[in-house]
Amino acid sequence: MIHLARYDEQSVRLTRELGDKAEHRLDLYLFIPGELNVDSQLIPEQEFYLQGIYVRRTYSSSAQLSPLVQSRLISRSRGQQDRADPKYRLSVSLYAYQYTNALESAARALLANSEVKRDEIGELLELSATILRRLRRNVPKDESLSRYHVNIDNYLSWQTEQQFLLLAARMPFADDQQDLKDLLIKVARREHKHREEQEYNSKAVNDDSTRMSNKMRLLRRLIEYPVTFKRRTQELGVGEQRWLKAAVAAVVMTFVSFLLLESRLLVGDITAMFLVIAAFLYGVREFFRDDIRQKLWLWLRKGRPKWRHTYLDVNSEQTIGRSLEWIDYQSFDDLPEDIRTARQGNTPQRGESILHYRNDSKMLPTRFLSGYAQTRESIILDLDLIMRVMNPSTHIVFRLDNQEIIEDQVEKRYVLNLVARDVEGDGSVVIQRWRIVINHNRIVEVELSA
Template structure:
C-alpha cells in the first residue's frame, strides 16, 4: 500500500510498507512541466538525490494491539526489557502516525464549504477523539513497577499526552470560525486541558518547562527521538561505482591526451620548430582538451552506469546492530518514449506532455525478516521528497484575469500554479503489480493540493 501526503509546505511524504513479502520493487515517475527547465544541466540526479530525497524505515505491525501486548508481557517479566522498550515505542509511534493522518484528513474536510461537510467533520472529530482516548487508556491501564521501565513509560506517556493536545489544538485553529463548529471546538479544548492536567498530576515536566514553550517543545523533540530510537532502523548509504568512476575519469583523460598528442606532433611536423604559430596551435589544442575532457567523462560515465544502481542502503537493527536488509536505488532523467507501455497509458499521450521532464526513481528492497526483533515481520518506510528545487524555478508574480459579473468587468489577480504528475508502481513479487497516480498542484511557496487519481475499473497493465 502506497500513500502520498503533504509533510510540510513544499515536501511530499510517500509511505510504503514491506509486509506480504520480503522483497519490494518501487518505481516513482515524477512528471515536471518542461517550461520550468529542470534537467541534468541544471541539477544532476546525484544532486537531486542528496538535497531533495530523505528516507526513514521503521518496524511496523498491522496488529494494532500486538506492541501493547508485548509490553505488558515484558512488564510481567515474560519478555526482556529491550522488548518492552521496542513494543511500547512501536505502539506510540504508530499512534502518532495514525493521529497525523486523521488530523490531516479533518483539515482537508473542514476547508470544504458545504453544510454536509460540517456533519462529516463532526463525525470525523468524534471518531478521532474516541480512538485517541481509547488508545491512551490502554496505554495507561497498567504502569510498570520496575523503576527503569517506569521512567521509560513516563517519557512515552508524557510525549503522547503533549502530542495529542497539540493535534487537538491544531484542529481547533484550522476549523472555520462558524457557530456550526462551536461544539466541536469546545470539546477539543476540554480534552486538551485534560491532557495538560494529566501531565501536571504526574509531574512529568518542571514548572519552568511548562511555562516556557520553547523549552517544552525542545524536550518533546528529544522524547520523540527517544521513542523512535528502538524502532527506526539504522542506515548506511554507499555510493556505488566509485572505482568505475575513477577508471572512466582516467580513460577519458587518457583518450583526450592521445588525441591532443597526435595533433601536437602533426602540428610540429607541419609548422616546423617552435614558432609563434606552433605556440598558438598548442594553446588551441590544450583549450580543446579542457573543453571536451569533462564532457567526455560525463558521457562515458552515463553510458557505463546506465541501468545500474547508484546507491545501496544497508539497514541495521538499532538494538542488535545486525543487518536486516538492504536497498538498491536508481535515479535518472528519462524520456516519454523510454517509459514502459503501462506508464504511458496511465499518463496518456498529449502534445503538452512531450515537453515534460520525467524523473524516474527505482528501488529494490530486500529484508531478512528472520533477523527482525521477535514478533515483527514488517517494516514501514517514509520517503520525503523536497520540492524546493522545483519551486525555485517558478516565476514570481501573478496573472491578471478579467471577470464578467452581471455586466460589470473586474480585474482579478491569480497566482501562478504548476501541475506535477506522480505515478507509482509497486511490485511485491507475490501479487500483480499495483499502480497509483496523484496530481500535485504547486505554486512558488507551497503545495496547494494533492489529488489521488484512481485507476479505471477495467485497467489492465500492459507490461509487468
C-alpha cells in the same frame, strides 16, 4: 497502498507498508511543467537526490491499536522492582510507536469516510483508553527508566489529544451525532489535564504552541529511534569512474603525442611553428577530454543503480536488508505503457520534464525484532529546488459581482503530477497518481487523482 500527504510547506511525505514479503520495488515519476525548463543542467539528478529525497524505514505491524509488545512490556514493567531491564527502553518505545501509528492510521480512515460511524469512534475511544491505562499503571521503579516512561507518556497523551481534536474539528457530524463530538473533546481535555497534573511540561511550554510542538517532535524522535533502521550508503561506480578517467586521459594523450611526432617530422627543428602546433594540440586535448569522459560515463551508467544502501537494526547491529536506488530524467516516449496511461488523463503533457526515481529492496524478515515481520518506508520529497525556478509574479483577474467589476490579485501556480508504481515480490502492481499544486514558496494542495 501508498499514502501521500503534505509534510511541511515545501515537501510531501510518501508512506507505504512493505508487508511481509522480502522483495519490493518502487518507481516514482515526477512530471514537472515544461514551462519551467527543468533538465539535468538546471537541476542535476544527483543534486535533487541529495537535497530532495529522504528515505527512512521502520518496523511496522498490521495489528491496529493492539501493540504486539504489549504483554512483553507489562511483564517487564512488573519486574522493575529490584533492577533495571536493559531492554525496557526498547519495549516501551515499541509499545508507543505501535500505538501512535495505529492511532494516526485510524484517524485517517475515519476522516476519509463521508459519514460518521458511531461504533468505529466508540471502538477507537475504548481501545485508546485501554492502551494508555495499561502503560500508566506500570511505572518502573528505577529513576532513569521512570524519566523515560514520563517522556513516552507525555508524548502519547499529547498525540491522543491532537488526533481526537482533529477528528472533532473535521468530521462531518450530523445534528444527532453532536454527543460524539463532545465525547472526543472531553477525552482530549482529560489528556490535557493528565499532563498538567503530572507536571510533564512547564507553564511556558503549555502556553506556547510552537514550543510544545517542537518538544513533542523531539519526543517522537526518541520513540522512533529504536525501531528505525540505520542506513549506510555507498555510491556506486566511484572506482569505475576513476578507471574511465585514466583510460580517456591515456587515449587522448596517445593521440596528441602521435600528432606531435608527426608535426615534428613535417616541421623539422623546433621552431615557432612547431610550438604553435603543440599549443593548439594541447588546447584541443583539454577541450575534448572532459566532454568525452562525461559522455562515456553517462553511457556506461545509463540504466544502472547509482547508490546501494545497507539497513541495520540499531539494537542488534545486524544487517536486515539492502536496497539499490536510481534517479534520472526520462522522456515521455521512453516511459512504460502503464505509466503513460496513468499520467495521460485527458491530454498528455509531452513537454513536461520527467524525473524518475527507483528503489529496489530486499529485506531479511528472519532477523527482525521479535513480533515484527513488516516494515514501513517513508520518503520525503523536498520540492524546494523546483520552487526556486518558479515565477513568483502575480496577475490581475477581473470578475463581475452584479454590476460591479472586481479585480482579484492571483498568484501563479503550477501543477506537478506524481505517479507511483509499487511492485511486490509476488508480482502484484499498484499504480497511483497525485496532483501537487504549488507556487514559488509553498505547497498549496495535494490530491489523489482517479
